[in-house]
Amino acid sequence: MIVDRNQLSCAEFQAQLPELIGSGENAAIHPHIQSCELCRALLADLETIAEAARQLFPIVEPPDKLWEQIESAIRQERAVHEGC
Amino acid sequence: MLARAQAGDHSAFAQLYSLHKRRIYSLCLRMVGNIAEAEDLTQEAFLQLHRKIATFRGDSAFSTWRHRLAINVVLMQLRKKALNQISLDEAMDPAPEEGPGRSFGAPDLTLSGTIDRLALERAVGDLPAGYRLIFILHDVEGYEHNEIASMLECSIGNSKSQLHKARLKLRDALHIRPKQEAQ
Numbered sequence A: 001m002i003v004d005r006n007q008l009s010c011a012e013f014q015a016q017l018p019e020l021i022g023s024g025e026n027a028a029i030h031p032h033i034q035s036c037e038l039c040r041a042l043l044a045d046l047e048t049i050a051e052a053a054r055q056l057f058p059i060v061e062p063p064d065k066l067w068e069q070i071e072s073a074i075r076q077e078r079a080v081h082e083g084c
Numbered sequence B: 001m002l003a004r005a006q007a008g009d010h011s012a013f014a015q016l017y018s019l020h021k022r023r024i025y026s027l028c029l030r031m032v033g034n035i036a037e038a039e040d041l042t043q044e045a046f047l048q049l050h051r052k053i054a055t056f057r058g059d060s061a062f063s064t065w066r067h068r069l070a071i072n073v074v075l076m077q078l079r080k081k082a083l084n085q086i087s088l089d090e091a092m093d094p095a096p097e098e099g100p101g102r103s104f105g106a107p108d109l110t111l112s113g114t115i116d117r118l119a120l121e122r123a124v125g126d127l128p129a130g131y132r133l134i135f136i137l138h139d140v141e142g143y144e145h146n147e148i149a150s151m152l153e154c155s156i157g158n159s160k161s162q163l164h165k166a167r168l169k170l171r172d173a174l175h176i177r178p179k180q181e182a183q
């Protein structure tokens, strides 16, 4: 009988998953993913979440008044500094 | 002479502000979740930058790490505010009960492949501060794990595992919440 040394339990595989995903390797070609529907679904969800994060959160422009507030705070700090 | 130096400083600083304001403000907004606080935090971050900037002038690598400096200032402010009553250091430590076994779900719970923006925003807002920060820095802002590790002074492995846990928590949150009509 041939023992597949790559065969991992779901728990073992999922323990490796942060490193596997984080290293930028293609986790989808991992033998466990090929054979396990549960972990395949998990991986797909995690990818969906990461993709959604990239697309759904726009970069926001701060209001113009913020720069005015910062400038006036800097002027105040400078005045205090020069005062002593 | 001093006045000219200050004027020079000021225009350099104005330029720095216009270069970084969007990312800094967006990060603050996502971390604190309300506009007034995000404005305060952004202002404080740039004031701190302004205080520090004189010491860093003339560095060729200036542009690459000044954003990092800005992020660090934001992080310091967030620590001071003790976001969600949890310090970031505390949140950075994996909670003991959060084993990898948490994610065993029935396949039929799989996300449909589309995520509602409001649902995701809410779920991100509910994350503990440390998880939220790593998720935002990596998945939203696009920082690499090595950059995050150096910004947060944690290991690269730690950054990877925290991000993974953040995504798992989001997955749970997005599955659990039923679709809601406008309330």
Ligand SMILES: [Zn+2]
Residues within 6 Å of the ligand: A009, A010, A011, A013, A032, A036, A037, A038, A039, A040
């Ligand atoms: Zn599995």
